[in-house]
Amino acid sequence: MNTDNTKAQMRKGLLEFCVLSLVDEMEMYPSDIIKKLKASQMIVVEGTLYPLLSRLLKAELVNYNWKESTSGPPRKYYQITDGGQKVLEDLTSSWNTLQKAVNKIIKQSK
Amino acid sequence: MKKVENINLGGIKFTIDEDAFHELSRYMDAIERRFTGFDGKKDIVDDIEIRLAELFQEDKQGGDIISNSKLARIQKIMGMPKEFGDDYYAAETMTEHVQKRLFRDEDDKVVAGIASGLSAYYGINNPLLIRAVFVFFALGGIGIPLYLLLWIFVPKAKTTADKLAMHGEAINIETIGTYVEDSISEIKETIEDLGKNFKKKMN
Numbered sequence: 402m403n404t405d406n407t408k409a410q411m412r413k414g415l416l417e418f419c420v421l422s423l424v425d426e427m428e429m430y431p432s433d434i435i436k437k438l439k440a441s442q443m444i445v446v447e448g449t450l451y452p453l454l455s456r457l458l459k460a461e462l463v464n465y466n467w468k469e470s471t472s473g474p475p476r477k478y479y480q481i482t483d484g485g486q487k488v489l490e491d492l493t494s495s496w497n498t499l500q501k502a503v504n505k506i507i508k509q510s511k
Numbered sequence: 512m513k514k515v516e517n518i519n520l521g522g523i524k525f526t527i528d529e530d531a532f533h534e535l536s537r538y539m540d541a542i543e544r545r546f547t548g549f550d551g552k553k554d555i556v557d558d559i560e561i562r563l564a565e566l567f568q569e570d571k572q573g574g575d576i577i578s579n580s581k582l583a584r585i586q587k588i589m590g591m592p593k594e595f596g597d598d599y600y601a602a603e604t605m606t607e608h609v610q611k612r613l614f615r616d617e618d619d620k621v622v623a624g625i626a627s628g629l630s631a632y633y634g635i636n637n638p639l640l641i642r643a644v645f646v647f648f649a650l651g652g653i654g655i656p657l658y659l660l661l662w663i664f665v666p667k668a669k670t671t672a673d674k675l676a677m678h679g680e681a682i683n684i685e686t687i688g689t690y691v692e693d694s695i696s697e698i699k700e701t702i703e704d705l706g707k708n709f710k711k712k713m714n
């Protein structure tokens with residue numbers, strides 16, 4: 402069986418959660434978000450991030466500020482909103498539960 | 512020798528050779544098309560453009576002028592529009608391609624649903640066209656026997672799975688869900704119509 406699709410689905414499901422977690426720590430510029438996500442192999446192509454950010458923006462889970470940059474045009478810095486924080490808490494607890502549940506099943510079957 | 516163009520990408524000036532210029536224009540158009548109808552389209556496309564500019568600045572290989580090979584490296588990092596997989600928007604890219612099958616569509620029939628079945632099979636929106644062809648052939652004498660043969664050999668779409676295969680749609684929870692919803696609302700309408708007729712008759 403080719404597991405690529407399954408792996409891709411796992412990553413996709415968790416991508417939103419990861420992006421919210423990243424912008425919760427500090428405000429971030431898309432390229433910084435991309436670097437972090439790529440370093441943990443959460444995204445394959447960068448283009449994936451932008452529609453996701455736009456969706457989070459529309460749902461008012463994040464917002465952005467323009468900031469001057471020393472090396473080029475002004476940059477958009479994304480940060481989490483209060484609503485986003487609530488969603489993040491919800492997702493964090495559900496991720497913890499899921500992770501425990503899956504680990505338990507894996508251990509049992511060994 | 513190659514002609515070059517000067518462009519402004521995400522607020523930064525670049526020099527690009529002619530071939531790469533055409534390819535980049537096509538690429539940006541494809542990105543725009545990918546997000547047609549999205550609320551945040553402008554934001555998405557602007558952000559991507561800014562990021563592309565940054566990637567071009569970071570790529571020092573082969574000099575400053577953007578060539579097709581430089582562009583190809585950057586496209587590999589950014590990805591092709593069809594790979595921008597935010598499932599939330601791109602649900603349709605996830606459904607597998609399904610082999611279409613020819614069925615008789617009894618939900619939309621004049622005689623036995625051959626014409627509407629054929630239209631679904633060939634992706635024609637209006638079965639009227641096929642019906643007209645049958646009528647045309649009927650005048651020449653082969654339309655009616657041909658229709659009868661198809662009636663005998665083409666099965667009718669009975670199950671929801673048949674109906675989805677008839678339109679070439681993948682069978683998954685979502686498509687079945689939509690189909691069932693459609694059917695339920697149709698049934699509701701039929702019942703309402705019946706009710707109205709009944710009331711009229713009673714009055």
